Amino acid sequence: MDFDVITIGAGHNALITSAYLAQAGKRVGVFERRDIVGGAVSTIEHVPGYRFDLGGSAHILIRLTPIVEELGLERYGLEYLELDPLFFAPFPDGDSLFIHRSERKTAEHLDAKFPGEGEAYVRFMDEWRPFARVVKDLFLSTPSPLNLGRKMMFGNAIQGDWKRALQSILAPYGEVVDRYFTEEKVKAPLVWMAAQSGPPPSEPMTSPFLLWHPLYHEGGIARPRGGSGMLTQALARHIEDHGGQVHTSAPVDRILVEGGRAVGVEVDGQRYTAGTVVAGAHALETFARLLPEEHRPATSRAMRVGNGFGAILRLALSEPIRYAAHPGDEARTALQLVARDRQQVAAAYGDYLAGEPARDPAIVAMSFSAVDDTLAPPGGEVLWLWAQYFPYELSRGRKWADVEDEVAERILDTFEAYAPGTKDKIVGQLFQHPEWLERELGLFRGNVMHLEMSLDQMFALRPFLGMAEYRTHLKGLYLTGASTHPGGGIMGASGRNAARTVLKDLDRRWFGGGPKA
Numbered sequence: 202m203d204f205d206v207i208t209i210g211a212g213h214n215a216l217i218t219s220a221y222l223a224q225a226g227k228r229v230g231v232f233e234r235r236d237i238v239g240g241a242v243s244t245i246e247h248v249p250g251y252r253f254d255l256g257g258s259a260h261i262l263i264r265l266t267p268i269v270e271e272l273g274l275e276r277y278g279l280e281y282l283e284l285d286p287l288f289f290a291p292f293p294d295g296d297s298l299f300i301h302r303s304e305r306k307t308a309e310h311l312d313a314k315f316p317g318e319g320e321a322y323v324r325f326m327d328e329w330r331p332f333a334r335v336v337k338d339l340f341l342s343t344p345s346p347l348n349l350g351r352k353m354m355f356g357n358a359i360q361g362d363w364k365r366a367l368q369s370i371l372a373p374y375g376e377v378v379d380r381y382f383t384e385e386k387v388k389a390p391l392v393w394m395a396a397q398s399g400p401p402p403s404e405p406m407t408s409p410f411l412l413w414h415p416l417y418h419e420g421g422i423a424r425p426r427g428g429s430g431m432l433t434q435a436l437a438r439h440i441e442d443h444g445g446q447v448h449t450s451a452p453v454d455r456i457l458v459e460g461g462r463a464v465g466v467e468v469d470g471q472r473y474t475a476g477t478v479v480a481g482a483h484a485l486e487t488f489a490r491l492l493p494e495e496h497r498p499a500t501s502r503a504m505r506v507g508n509g510f511g512a513i514l515r516l517a518l519s520e521p522i523r524y525a526a527h528p529g530d531e532a533r534t535a536l537q538l539v540a541r542d543r544q545q546v547a548a549a550y551g552d553y554l555a556g557e558p559a560r561d562p563a564i565v566a567m568s569f570s571a572v573d574d575t576l577a578p579p580g581g582e583v584l585w586l587w588a589q590y591f592p593y594e595l596s597r598g599r600k601w602a603d604v605e606d607e608v609a610e611r612i613l614d615t616f617e618a619y620a621p622g623t624k625d626k627i628v629g630q631l632f633q634h635p636e637w638l639e640r641e642l643g644l645f646r647g648n649v650m651h652l653e654m655s656l657d658q659m660f661a662l663r664p665f666l667g668m669a670e671y672r673t674h675l676k677g678l679y680l681t682g683a684s685t686h687p688g689g690g691i692m693g694a695s696g697r698n699a700a701r702t703v704l705k706d707l708d709r710r711w712f713g714g715g716p717k718a
Contacts, residue, residue: 212240215481216436217696229445234452244428248629251517262692264420279435289535290390291526340687374411375402393540463678484684509593509635509647533571556596562588593635650689
């Protein structure tokens with residue numbers, strides 16, 4: 202065998218799986234089609250002097266895992282910069298609010314602005330923190346029915362009245378906020394942050410996207426110094442330091458299968474063999490292209506990618522942005538939740554259902570140069586404007602090439618109303634619409650979560666029934682990445698869970714007298 206383990210793709214989950222396996226002494230080979238590692242967690246100098254992330258930017262979920270510590274990634278150049286405040290929400294009337302890392306400080310701030318809302322915020326945190334922690338534990342475990350049942354039944358997930366709690370868990374997250382808060386300026390940013398996974402505020406059984414909120418205060422929000430891609434650069438260095446090989450500009454053409462077992466990959470006509478293959482590519486790529494047709498399970502056709510849902514305008518600015526509602530640097534430091542009210546989010550989703558780019562999009566603005574001076578020249582700024590909802594498939598047969606300039610300008614106009622003068626500071630830009638995301642990053646139909654994050658495609662049903670525990674129908678072939686449990690976002694739980702599954706199986710084979718991989 203050329204390797205013990207071959208990993209297809211170098212997204213952050215694939216690299217995390219590979220790093221754990223290399224750290225365990227396995228000979229690992231990673232093959233990536235692009236000329237840099239990282240997939241949707243990568244950073245390039247798109248405008249001279251300005252470092253642009255190409256995918257995920259805010260590191261939130263990974264802060265709730267032990268991955269960075271277990272792999273010792275600080276030794277490989279990863280340095281996290283903490284964000285505090287966590288969130289800033291400006292409003293058209295000049296008002297604004299902050300959510301700080303400290304729950305107490307946040308509650309005091311809310312009570313000072315909207316009497317009673319701070320107390321409601323504390324009650325919301327206290328009632329749903331146990332549930333959020335159990336969901337986090339579920340994300341860090343293999344989604345077998347046994348694990349799911351044990352953790353939900355015995356994990357103290359619900360405090361108090363089960364019937365009342367169940368009503369909230371089954372409800373749309375856009376309605377759950379009404380059970381705690383009265384002020385729309387408090388409800389809107391909470392709902393808009395919950396919407397980042399894709400499903401709209403009106404969809405039933407989506408409340409966990411909101412009920413996860415207490416963990417923002419526990420794990421915080423951080424940024425790797427130098428850009429989001431510094432995480433994946435550190436992972437690649439870790440793998441190589443542990444004897445692994447990371448090959449870029451090396452697209453895998455197909456998975457080699459012999460006798461019902463994955464035995465390697467073919468790259469540009471060259472065969473590389475291994476006892477174990479881990480596919481970190483999109484599940485559609487793995488099952489519809491990389492596997493020989495006779496080995497593609499019929500059930501794989503059930504995967505639902507959806508119609509994309511977001512686009513991001515990345516800007517290089519000559520100087521920092523300033524919000525009319527709060528011109529201080531605290532606003533630039535936080536994630537900026539630019540959503541007027543819940544009706545704005547609902548209306549944007551209505552446009553999306555009609556195959557139209559949102560006419561009045563809500564925005565998450567990120568200006569990480571506020572905490573990291575390596576991202577822009579002295580006095581400059583990088584600004585990311587993530588907006589929803591924007592379908593991959595447009596109505597009336599249009600393509601994104603027909604509308605991209607108009608939509609980018611619409612996003613910028615929306616933001617300009619909150620931070621006047623931003624347009625005059627632009628020195629360069631990149632617009633990543635759904636077709637761009639598919640073409641450049643392999644995100645089918647522009648879905649940054651790979652597959653829709655709906656209940657029928659989560660936990661033991663992700664990517665589809667029978668393939669949810671990182672193993673596949675073929676011996677020696679495993680899955681990792683956003684197509685698997687727990688889904689998209691910069692968390693790395695899939696990568697860690699997959700590595701543990703592979704190592705468990707390899708140990709079982711070895712102690713059972715089978716071949717050692």
